[in-house]
Amino acid sequence: MGFISYHGEKEDRYSEVLEYSRARQEEEWKKSEEERISKWLKELTGDDKLAHFNIQELLKLILSQYKALKDSYCSIVDAGEIPSGCDTACLWKDFSIDIADRHIQAFHVMPELREKHLQTFIDKIFKLSGIISASEHLEKIGTDSGYRKYFVECFDPTWTGRHFYHLLQYIGKGDESAVEDFLEIYKRYTIILNLYFYQAFRPRDNGWIGQIEAERSAIDDIKVQYSRRAHIVLNPAFLQNPLYKKEEQVVNASAMEETTIVEPIIEEPVASRPEEEAMIVPQSGLDRVQFKALLEKQGIANYVAACKLLLKCEMPENIRENYEKLIERMPLLQDAVDKFDHVYHADLDQFDDYFAPEALTVTATLVEYEVVKPSEEILQDTRENVYQASKKLLLLVNEKIDEIYKFVTIETNAEARALEALMSQDGYVDPELKLRRD
Numbered sequence: 001m002g003f004i005s006y007h008g009e010k011e012d013r014y015s016e017v018l019e020y021s022r023a024r025q026e027e028e029w030k031k032s033e034e035e036r037i038s039k040w041l042k043e044l045t046g047d048d049k050l051a052h053f054n055i056q057e058l059l060k061l062i063l064s065q066y067k068a069l070k071d072s073y074c075s076i077v078d079a080g081e082i083p084s085g086c087d088t089a090c091l092w093k094d095f096s097i098d099i100a101d102r103h104i105q106a107f108h109v110m111p112e113l114r115e116k117h118l119q120t121f122i123d124k125i126f127k128l129s130g131i132i133s134a135s136e137h138l139e140k141i142g143t144d145s146g147y148r149k150y151f152v153e154c155f156d157p158t159w160t161g162r163h164f165y166h167l168l169q170y171i172g173k174g175d176e177s178a179v180e181d182f183l184e185i186y187k188r189y190t191i192i193l194n195l196y197f198y199q200a201f202r203p204r205d206n207g208w209i210g211q212i213e214a215e216r217s218a219i220d221d222i223k224v225q226y227s228r229r230a231h232i233v234l235n236p237a238f239l240q241n242p243l244y245k246k247e248e249q250v251v252n253a254s255a256m257e258e259t260t261i262v263e264p265i266i267e268e269p270v271a272s273r274p275e276e277e278a279m280i281v282p283q284s285g286l287d288r289v290q291f292k293a294l295l296e297k298q299g300i301a302n303y304v305a306a307c308k309l310l311l312k313c314e315m316p317e318n319i320r321e322n323y324e325k326l327i328e329r330m331p332l333l334q335d336a337v338d339k340f341d342h343v344y345h346a347d348l349d350q351f352d353d354y355f356a357p358e359a360l361t362v363t364a365t366l367v368e369y370e371v372v373k374p375s376e377e378i379l380q381d382t383r384e385n386v387y388q389a390s391k392k393l394l395l396l397v398n399e400k401i402d403e404i405y406k407f408v409t410i411e412t413n414a415e416a417r418a419l420e421a422l423m424s425q426d427g428y429v430d431p432e433l434k435l436r437r438d
Contacts, residue, residue: 030202037198040209041191044216050195058196065189066096066125072182073168079178080171085236087244091154094241095164096126097137098155103193106208107201108347108403114138117200132243141350146242148354154239157218158211158392160362160385163238165219169226170234179226183219190215204406207399214395218388225384284313284367291364295357300334303356310360313367316383322390323363329397336404344407346400355396359389 038051053061070092077088100121104114119134132140140147153161165183172179194208287309294306307323307330315323337346366386369379 037195044213045191050192053195055196055199058192058199061192062125062189062196065185065192069182069185069189072178072185076168076172076175076178076182079175080173082171083167083234083236086167086239090241090244091164091167091239093126093128093131094151095155096128097122097131098151099190099193100126101134101137101141102156103190103197103208103211106194106211106399107197107203108205108207109201111138113201117197140243144242145354148350150238150241152354157222158214158388158395160358160389161238162218162222163234165222166234167239169222176226180223183223187216187219205399205402207403210395210399214392221388284371286310286313286364286367288364291360295360298352298357300330300352303360304330306360310363310367314370315363315367316387319363319366319383319387319390322387322394326390326394326397329394329401333397333401333404336401340404340408344404346404348400351393351396351400355393359386359393362386362389 034051038048041051042048050058050061073092082088097118101114101118104117109117115134115138118137122128122131122134141151142148152159154164156162157165168179168182172182191212194212198208291306291309294302294309304327307327311320311323311327337348362382363386366382369382373379
């Protein structure tokens, strides 16, 4: 298959036509994406102006909004009572690193690109000193479970802990408007940050949009919880970066008031001997031995089986719906990984090593609580944490499916267009059979 050159001889042009098809598809995609993002921003915030800013304008806004966020944080900290054991300067640096890295991750970039942009933000935007480098941070996030847990539980508003935000609510309990301002600046800042990364990375999937929507919803939930004066117990030990924590440091938790936060610490039951296990009939109906074995094996198939065990137990309907969807969607993720790993390798490490087992573990705690019926306060807090965890897990699964298929579809469409162009040159394609452009 080929074109007739001006000199009359045949020459294979498929690779050149494929490159042209990719470039053409890229331009069409950029135009449609800009229109779609503008519409999405209008619906989300009532204002689509940011969708039309170029990357330099967005960078200027990032600098100004980060300063506003930092000033808001400092005003809360300076005016309030700091719990013993909390290093607010260290927390701010860690929060800054996390807010950049967590949103870079939403664009599913290669590790070297993730490290490069994170280091640029640490040096040029945040101007942080005396901290871990981007490469060291990413290495520890990937290999140190305690370090990873600290960042997720403290700073990710869509996960269960939310300790950093609850700390601000505790410190700023005398000035609710200051905390409200911080959360509103955070919401605006993350939109600007993501629009900047969108222009820098030009992603093929919508994971970053889903993350923004989930975060805004989570921030609103935090505000509602605070406005209702929900009983929240804050443990400063959860707010200490394990990289800097001193073994001899003792936290005075008794100094805390009951207007603050953290779910009760649930101790793992002492392991029983095999002959004792045979005599134990869990009140919840959950086979904890099989459940624990499935989590230890890891892997999507084992997580699906663990979800099915949980669904045999009593749980709130909204959580049950999330797990029913997870049972449906996780096999689709595994299928996509199996089919297209040779084309595109999706990073499932954090899903496999942290988010899935953590979400399933806290749900196992809840189904036993539903039977034991502790105080309504504890039960409600645990339900909320489990709902957030299951919702986050479902979001991650759907993001990964979209990530894989968007990449594969783009490559397939470019090849199809190139083939169509070549065949059309030789009169082989009926106009009725040409690829639709809509």
